Amino acid sequence: MELVFENWELLFKGAYYTLYIAVISMFFGLFIGVTVALARLKGNRPVRWAARVYVSVIRGTPALVQIVIVYYGLVDYGITLGPLTAACIALSINIGAYLSEAIRGAILSIPKGQTEAALATGMTSWQAMYRIVLPQAARVAIPPMGNTFIGMLKETSLVSFIAVPELLRSAQLLIARYYVNMPFYIGIAIMYWIMSTVFSAILEAVEKRLSKAY
Amino acid sequence: MTMIQTKKLSKAYHDNEVLKSIDLEVRQGEIVVLLGPSGSGKSTLLRCLNGLETLTKGAVEINGVRLEAGMKNRAFKTNLLQIRKQTGMVFQQFNLYPHKTALGNVIESLLIVKKMPRTQAEQLGMKMLERVGLADKRDAYPSKLSGGQQQRVAIARALAMEPDILLFDEPTSALDPELVGEVLDVMRMLARDEGMTMLVVTHEMSFARNVANRVLFMDEGVIVEEGEPESFFRQPKTERAQRFLNKINQH
Numbered sequence: 221m222e223l224v225f226e227n228w229e230l231l232f233k234g235a236y237y238t239l240y241i242a243v244i245s246m247f248f249g250l251f252i253g254v255t256v257a258l259a260r261l262k263g264n265r266p267v268r269w270a271a272r273v274y275v276s277v278i279r280g281t282p283a284l285v286q287i288v289i290v291y292y293g294l295v296d297y298g299i300t301l302g303p304l305t306a307a308c309i310a311l312s313i314n315i316g317a318y319l320s321e322a323i324r325g326a327i328l329s330i331p332k333g334q335t336e337a338a339l340a341t342g343m344t345s346w347q348a349m350y351r352i353v354l355p356q357a358a359r360v361a362i363p364p365m366g367n368t369f370i371g372m373l374k375e376t377s378l379v380s381f382i383a384v385p386e387l388l389r390s391a392q393l394l395i396a397r398y399y400v401n402m403p404f405y406i407g408i409a410i411m412y413w414i415m416s417t418v419f420s421a422i423l424e425a426v427e428k429r430l431s432k433a434y
Numbered sequence: 435m436t437m438i439q440t441k442k443l444s445k446a447y448h449d450n451e452v453l454k455s456i457d458l459e460v461r462q463g464e465i466v467v468l469l470g471p472s473g474s475g476k477s478t479l480l481r482c483l484n485g486l487e488t489l490t491k492g493a494v495e496i497n498g499v500r501l502e503a504g505m506k507n508r509a510f511k512t513n514l515l516q517i518r519k520q521t522g523m524v525f526q527q528f529n530l531y532p533h534k535t536a537l538g539n540v541i542e543s544l545l546i547v548k549k550m551p552r553t554q555a556e557q558l559g560m561k562m563l564e565r566v567g568l569a570d571k572r573d574a575y576p577s578k579l580s581g582g583q584q585q586r587v588a589i590a591r592a593l594a595m596e597p598d599i600l601l602f603d604e605p606t607s608a609l610d611p612e613l614v615g616e617v618l619d620v621m622r623m624l625a626r627d628e629g630m631t632m633l634v635v636t637h638e639m640s641f642a643r644n645v646a647n648r649v650l651f652m653d654e655g656v657i658v659e660e661g662e663p664e665s666f667f668r669q670p671k672t673e674r675a676q677r678f679l680n681k682i683n684q685h
């Protein structure tokens with residue numbers, strides 16, 4: 221176990237990358253999620269269809285496959301991405317699909333009367349969406365989105381496969397150097413666990429606040 | 435001057451024809467009460483007037499702006515927005531925005547639709563809240579208001595857009611009996627205001643008798659009978675209206 225502490229710098233760097241990838245992917249995933257949710261609800265037929273296919277494909281294929289497609293697959297078309305960039309792109313696309321489902325569900329949960337009241341006072345349907353429905357849907361969507369984020373935190377370990385020096389990859393590098401497995405694996409497991417727990421606690425606090433608001 | 439007019443207006447959901455070739459005319463300043471059994475199409479008619487429902491056949495004309503069944507999308511949208519700016523609607527379930535305060539509800543469309551500066555919008559909004567007697571509730575969220583207060587805020591929200599026409603769809607049906615009065619009082623006050631045209635779906639007979647200029651009785655998607663409130667309630671001409679009134683009076 222001393223080895224773990226001796227190499228804390230490398231492991232913390234790994235944890236930093238893990239968090240970095242998760243946050244960046246969540247950020248862009250949120251954009252994708254909102255766009256896709258709106259496309260499915262308000263787009264014309266081809267747009268709705270495209271959005272559905274996207275969600276279905278992403279949810280129906282392993283994240284690891286999506287990651288290697290972005291990192292290795294695109295090379296065939298002359299698109300060479302750094303591992304970190306590829307990881308963030310792949311995971312943004314991945315998480316966007318899951319977030320879009322949460323957001324779509326949240327939008328659908330807002331009573332139709334809200335939109336009608338907005339329309340009746342002269343708003344366009346987009347104004348009604350942005351000003352009246354989305355703010356309410358956001359509160360509904362925050363708990364499932366938070367859980368998606370925590371899932372994402374763990375999912376980032378997949379990008380060790382394309383040599384992004386995140387947490388799991390750091391452990392693998394250390395293992396290759398010292399020829400011991402368990403302490404490093406246990407060490408990073410604990411680090412993942414701590415990060416998840418911290419974010420769960422934050423989420424819980426946010427949920428508590430949301431539940432008593434208005 | 436005619437404010438509301440429908441011409442052979444029909445509305446069908448799939449094969450179910452809910453409104454059957456309705457010809458309706460309401461003049462400026464008229465207070466018209468729309469009565470009829472459940473499912474007769476009262477809400478649908480109201481919602482066709484401000485385009486919350488599409489028309490299957492016929493046309494609606496509000497203050498000279500026309501909506502027609504099968505109208506081109508672009509023209510339809512322009513006219514729709516124009517009509518909605520001239521009409522306010524009050525719903526059975528209030529439909530206040532829960533994430534906004536009373537004042538926030540009232541001024542939302544002033545800010546978004548009329549693009550009014552906030553201070554000016556708030557001034558106007560407060561005036562509207564004063565009219566419905568709720569100036570002191572400006573910062574209260576809807577969840578902290580009684581049903582009657584919520585409905586009055588909803589009325590203030592409709593008034594803020596300074597419409598020529600107000601559509602009420604059973605504004606007191608969701609209220610506890612002791613809260614009905616305060617909402618009806620506000621509606622009476624509006625009816626006294628010159629020029630406001632009101633079309634009200636309600637089962638409040640006292641309101642219909644005392645305030646309305648005219649009563650329309652609807653059944654199965656058709657306006658079966660219309661007349662002055664006094665004569666309609668005393669002596670309905672059609673058997674369907676008689677049956678309806680008997681049923682109501684039993685309660």
Ligand SMILES: Nc1ncnc2c1ncn2[C@@H]1O[C@H](COP(=O)(O)OP(=O)(O)OP(=O)(O)O)[C@@H](O)[C@H]1O
Pocket residue numbers: 447450452470471472473474475476477478479
């Ligand atoms: N969105 C819809 N889809 C299908 N049918 C509908 C829809 N909305 C209303 N209807 C039908 O249209 C008919 C008229 O409904 P409407 O709500 O206009 O009646 P109403 O006179 O307002 O009744 P109530 O007094 O119960 O409010 C009913 O038979 C109803 O089932």
Ligand SMILES: [Mg+2]
Pocket residue numbers: 476477478603604
């Ligand atoms: Mg109704």
